[in-house]
Amino acid sequence: MYIANSKYRFVFFIAFCKRLLFLVVVFISIYSCKKTFTSSQFVDDKLVVLAEITAGDSMEIPIGKTIKVGNSGLIRFEKVKEATVIIKDASSRSYTLLPNWRPQYLANPATVFTNRRYFRSNTTYFIEINHPTLGVVKATTHIPVTPKIIAIDTSAEIYQGKEVLAATITWQDDPTLENFYIIEGLKESVKLSRYFYYTGKRYNYDSQEGKVLYDRIKNIPGIELLKDTVPQNIFTRLNLFTEDINSANSSIGNLSNPFRRIFFTDLSFSGQNYKTKLYLDRQLFIDPQKKGRVRLQLKSASKELYDYLLVYEKYKTDFGTLPSSQLVSPVGNVQNGLGIFGGSSRRERIFYFDQL
């Protein structure tokens, strides 16, 4: 349409602008009403991998499932029964892990998938989990080289009014790699196993039949009751204290607080020896109900494991103190799932305080 008179052309232009503006506003308003945010009722369950794979340990992968929040349901974790779990290493060797229903894992909120093979250091591992309804979950990690400990000196001390085991650990950093270190203290529950050999065969004294046999033959020369400690694969967390400002713990909380783990990157000591002093709370060292041994561990961790556990440390400190909306959840490396598949290799010192 052509309008000859310039005055009318102008009026037409203004009217056109107003109409155009109105249409733009209506369009944008409609578009803006589109719901772009998800609600928890539409959230799918996901598989959760909660694995720290450590060089020298047999293959054990805890796998769990998420629960939707806010649906008034009970918070009770279901076991994962139908998953196929395969681990491959960099040489394409493949290992199938099967769910382990032994009693020691019954209380575990996840299903522990195991294989008798051992993880090796300086090796990259891939995990693939197939679940008929929750899909395929994948992750990759690298188990670093085992850290080189120079010395561990220990002494009994009083720290913050508590009886502690003070430990000064010195280790050497590898200058060619970016390293992440974690120090952890655990008490491992052990069971005393008594046995004896008779006619070249081993008998368990702790079984009723074995005890009867032993009582009958114990006076025969050469019959000797032997003892051994058997790890139960059940651990108790030992709190650690540090005053080391180079530790990453200084960035997540007050250093006077106890920590579950102590974290270091090699940023400030790359390629050098590093010495740090820490304190283990002795409160749980001796427990007649839960006899065991104390394991003080220095681990070299993959970056993804280090990052996950650092945020997890803060999360556990804040849980119960802060509103859940302000808790920061750890983020791992699991594709199409949650949790972490992280590698570590460790050096440790074992102490026995319980009378076994």
Place this chain on the structure above:
Amino acid sequence: MKKPTNILLLLITCFFMGTIYAQKNPIFSRTFKPSFQKGSVKDFLEDINHHNGSFIEYANNSIEAGKIVELKGGPFTLGQILQQVLKDQKVSAIEKNNKVVLVPSTTTLPKDAFVSFYSFYGITKDADSKESLADATIMEVSSQKGTLTNNFGYFTLLLPEGKQTVSISYAGYITQSIEIEMENNSRVDIQLLPNTDVEEVSVTTNASGLEKNGENKINLSGNPQNMIMGESDAVRSLYLLPGVQNTAQVISGMLVRGGSPDQNVFLLDGNPIFNPTHLLGTLSIVNNTSLKSIQFYKSNFPARFGGGVSSVMDVLTKDGNMRKWKGEANIGLLAGSFTLDGPIVKDKTSMMLSFRQSLVNPFLRLMKSGIDINFYDFQFKCTQLVGKKDKLMLNVYAGHDQLYLKQDNSNNQQQWGNKAISLAWNRLLGSHAFVNSSVGLSKYNNIAGFRYSLYDSINFALQDHRVYNTFSSIQQLYAQSHLELYSTNAIKFEIGGKVSFTNMNPFNTNVADDFIDKPDDFTAFPPISFREFVVYYENEIKTGSKLFLRPGIHIAHFQYGSFYYTSWQPRFFAVYKLGAKNQLNFSYNHMTQYLHLVTNPYLGINSDAWIPSTVVLRPEESDMINIGFLYKQIKKISFGAELYYKYLRNVTNYVEGKNLFLNNADWEQNVQSGKGWGYGIELKGDRNVAKWQTHVGYTLSWNWRKFKDINNGQKFPFKYDRRHQLNLAATYKYNRRWDFSGLWTFATGNVFTLPDRIYPDFDAARQITDPMVPKEYRLVYHSSASNQFRTLPYHRLDISASYHQLPGKKINSMLTMGVYNIYGSPSQYLYDLEGTLGKRSLVVSTQYKLFSVTPYLSYTLSF
């Protein structure tokens, strides 16, 4: 770096060209009586040469020599005659050897080629109080060319020689016309008489009915929507504007275009105020009765402003009445206040004293709100006129808030306050220039305490209470100067600079048995200080009657320790009038902010700390473009629309999981920076017909943030992202005594983060038990995305009625009664997840109402 320097040189060159253009050969100003009133162009030129000795040289074929011209008006100067005789001739005039040579040109002779112009300048004041009037319109009647007075009432207008009529108008005052014989630059101080029978309008504009430069000048009184529970607060008018939000969730109250509160600059008589609110952002710190003007900028920032990437609020207070003592007192539900101003030495020295004290505590106790609030503010201003050209102003401000919040198991106590002092000097530098200089000091303290419980680590029995106290402060010492130069009526220059030294103590802490009130009792953290040097340059250019341009540049150099940063901040604003009622505008602004405000999420409300930019924590920068349209029918109807897009760099956020106050040694590591962007459309309409005054404001906006370590590096909605915001206000003037008003506001709910999944605890899955942690806590909450949920919308209705005593008596009064939040809508929603292992998982919602259904009564006296 080279390019901006070239731009600066070009602009300075323009200034001097403009100045030369205004000066004419003195011979044109001589009186000349022509031998005839009507004749050909050639006859007139020969007549002039006959009396002035071949003064004008020309070739016959270069002009229409035979064209008949009849002179109008008189008596004439030579310049005026030449201007009329050569009107519409395609020639230009070149002065050479004291002669004028007319040479052919492709364009017609300029309208002011031979006419001398002189400056008509002075100060515009209120005739009663001698208070200077900002933004009054000064207009030459015949040409309709005009100007506006600056913040101190100064104006200058170039007028052609001869007798001229000038009109001076200002909202609420009787328009005055002055006839003046322009023979030289003339200073005339204009005194306007208040018109007591003028209807108030909420937004004033220049005389043409169209906004000159897009900013809104906020009305200071008479708008019922400014009233909050009986306390009049002009700053609340801003909340009616689209793009401006108020939320009780943040202490500093105002959110502009999705920006955080620290991105707003609040200037009180040029002095920066770091937290300009009382009552958790409900009320501004400035007593309404002491205010003179408020300018608010959110889309086009003049080059003189910097330091905030979202908005600038420039608040000026009254100088004080130079003639007689006047006062105003108000008492309402929230506070009682008074302002007294008058002459110390008549027409030479004045003072203004203002004080306000909160009175709301008895009401809060009655409501069993669990909140105790105390605040006061005090302001003193002394103005001294020194001769005819100089004015000195001493400003003192002190304000303080104390808040005590008691909840089920914890208590918060907070105290914050601003103190500011400044000395300003205005000097009128003749007919073309005005300078305003000031030195000042502004200080802000904030003490926040959080009482928490200590439990035994074995049996979880309550052992003791502790109070985590934090103290942060910031103080700024500055000197600044602002020069306004008027080259022609079409070109204005603004040049200035500022030097500031800022010192802050952001992270002082003390864990004690009780709340701590004194800053000296805190563990001293080494103070952080930085310097900033600012220069700026700006032009206002009018090209013809349709186009207005305002290019400018703001250069800010920042030094913190060994970290140096210089930001070049170009600003550009253009208005194009489509006709008498319509105009389009466009603006582009680059803004830089060197101060970051971080609020600790672990200590409840108002535990905020100002920190400077560093080599790690880079300065916050924004680029914003706006396109706007305005339709305005004077005093009756107006409609405005603005589209904007804002891109932000280096916006700050706490590194999740870190506590700034606990780990202040590496505070830079505890704050992370990312990018953000926002866009939207803002619509507003006003209708002022008969007894009804209505306003509607609507905003549709999106605001996004992106940080490397949050939400897996994916973009997420900013915490102040609100999709829709609607304000509807109406006032009905029943008669001269009674008016009734209502305000309804609606805003989309805020976004928030809440876990959406739970999975088993990492240690528990690895067969590790921690006897120090309850079994029920062995789970991990997981949030798929940041800010993925939204609260319910906010909406509130306020109504009021006012009874005005008719003017004319010595003492005037006004009684206002109303109900705030008439249907008791919550001002804040909080959602949390309640659940432990073995128990049910529930999302719980809490609604907070700082003020629920609140009837109020307020009484104001002025004398």
